[in-house]
Amino acid sequence: MIKQAIIPLAGLGTRLLPLTSVFAKELLPINGKPGIEYILDECVQAGIKEIIFIISDKKKMIKDYFYNDRFYKKIIKKKKDKRILEEYRKILKYKKMIKFVYQNKPLGTGDAVLKTKRFIKDKFFLMLLPDDLIIKKNCSKSMMAIHKKHNSSVMASMIVNKKDVSRWGIYKLSKKISKNDFIIKDVVEKPSIKNSPSNRAVIGRYILPRKIFSKLLKLKPGKGGEIHITDAIQSLIKEKEKFIAHNFLGKYLDCGSMNGYIKSSLEISKLWNYAW
Ligand code: UTP
Numbered sequence: 543m544i545k546q547a548i549i550p551l552a553g554l555g556t557r558l559l560p561l562t563s564v565f566a567k568e569l570l571p572i573n574g575k576p577g578i579e580y581i582l583d584e585c586v587q588a589g590i591k592e593i594i595f596i597i598s599d600k601k602k603m604i605k606d607y608f609y610n611d612r613f614y615k616k617i618i619k620k621k622k623d624k625r626i627l628e629e630y631r632k633i634l635k636y637k638k639m640i641k642f643v644y645q646n647k648p649l650g651t652g653d654a655v656l657k658t659k660r661f662i663k664d665k666f667f668l669m670l671l672p673d674d675l676i677i678k679k680n681c682s683k684s685m686m687a688i689h690k691k692h693n694s695s696v697m698a699s700m701i702v703n704k705k706d707v708s709r710w711g712i713y714k715l716s717k718k719i720s721k722n723d724f725i726i727k728d729v730v731e732k733p734s735i736k737n738s739p740s741n742r743a744v745i746g747r748y749i750l751p752r753k754i755f756s757k758l759l760k761l762k763p764g765k766g767g768e769i770h771i772t773d774a775i776q777s778l779i780k781e782k783e784k785f786i787a788h789n790f791l792g793k794y795l796d797c798g799s800m801n802g803y804i805k806s807s808l809e810i811s812k813l814w815n816y817a818w
Contacts, residue, residue, distance in 0.1 A: 544686055544749060545591040546661070547668040549581060550654035552598040552645040557799045566601045568672045570803065573810040577797055578604070581672045582636050588683040590668060594641045594661050596654045608637040650768030655750075656758040664752070666695070669771075671746025673798030674698075675806055677813070681747050681790040688723060689749045694784035697726070697775075698747035700794060708732050710743035711772040713787055722789040726779060731765050731772040742787065744772065745794060754778060 555562035561570060568578040585593055597604050614630040617623075643657045655669065666689060668682055676698070685696045702710060709732065716727035730739060748771070757774040764773045779785055795809055796802030 543589070544666055544668050544689065545589075545664060546594065547585045547590045547592070547670060547682075548594045548596065548655065548658045548662075549578075549670050549672055550596045550645075550651055551578075551601060551604055551672060552596050552654055553648050555798070558803060566604050567798070567803075568604060569607060570797075571807075572675070572797065572803075573807045576607070577675065577806075578672055579636075580675055580677075581670050582639075584676070584680055584682050585668070585670065586639075587680050588668075588686055590682070591639065592641065593639050594643060594658045596643050596645050596657050598644060598646045598648070600646075605642055608633055608640060650763070651771040652758050652761055652769035652774050655771055655774075656755060656769075659755045659758075662752050662755070666749055666751055669746075669748040669750055673796065674746030675795040675797050676745070676747070676790055676792040677795060677810065679790065679792035681745075681788075681792055684790060685747055685749055685788050688786055688788055692719075692784070692786060694786055695751055695775075695778075696749040696786045696788055698745040698790050699724075699742055699787035700745055700789060702741050702743040704738075704741045705735060707735055707738040707741055707743070710745075711770075711775075712738050712740060713742050713744060714739035715742065715787065719786065722791070724787045724789075726785040726787050728779060729772055729776050729785075731770045731776075744787070745790070747790070748775075750775075751778070751783065753783070 551568055555567040558567045569576045618627055645654045645657050681698050688696050711729055711731050712733050713729040714727045715724040717725050728739060754774050757777050761769050761774055764770045795806035797806050
């Protein structure tokens with residue numbers, strides 16, 4: 543049973559400038575609710591008990607969002623507003639589950655993951671990239687069921703347009719194990735169209751083995767001079783670690799780009815009575 547999740551939040555969010563010049567993109571509202579809360583709800587509903595946030599000094603406002611007790615207590619006392627009380631209770635519930643670690647230099651997702659090494663207790667843990675929202679079906683929960691069945695690593699995946707492969711980690715499949723699940727043979731970070739092994743992309747949900755930390759410790763910077771989690775995964779796959787790609791059934795919303803961010807609010811507002 544996977545109990546811990548990690549969420550890298552220490553990136554600069556340059557694609558959402560100017561919004562991110564003073565604001566953490568993960569707190570930007572998506573249909574009136576901070577994006578990070580959708581991710582937290584996905585974790586809670588999947589049965590995760592502890593969540594590790596990787597933030598930076600520049601993104602301290604993410605921690606402040608969960609540690610604003612004095613302000614809430616004062617307002618609640620003064621206003622006696624039931625809605626505010628409920629919102630505060632929700633934040634308290636999240637706060638109990640969250641630990642914070644710091645990555646003050648954004649050297650890449652792999653480096654961000656490495657910062658959580660001393661907190662990960664079990665053989666496997668979940669990682670969620672908060673720019674990737676998946677709605678209508680809880681992707682983490684489905685992946686945890688696959689992990690339980692195969693006792694292996696799992697990554698969320700979807701077919702992307704061939705001309706867009708250089709935006710993603712792209713994998714080559716070795717065999718199909720069920721309608722939506724495949725054993726991965728290789729994975730490459732942001733390949734060129736010419737060198738791409740397929741148009742099957744890895745999306746921001748990963749069940750990773752703790753042994754990935756020993757790979758990350760030795761990893762050299764890759765594409766764009768960053769330390770990528772994909773490169774550590776590639777090296778584990780080369781050593782015959784089993785990774786399953788799961789074509790998730792929910793709807794993918796890319797909140798990391800301006801177009802995608804705007805669209806995600808519209809999509810969620812269309813859902814009547816939004817729930818998994
Ligand atoms: P991205 O590279 O896609 O997003 O990282 P970014 O860096 O935040 O934004 P852009 O590309 O400049 O617009 C994917 C996730 O990994 C985190 C980011 O916060 C994001 O959630 N990340 C990235 C880190 O925590 N540390 C890093 O060094 C890099």
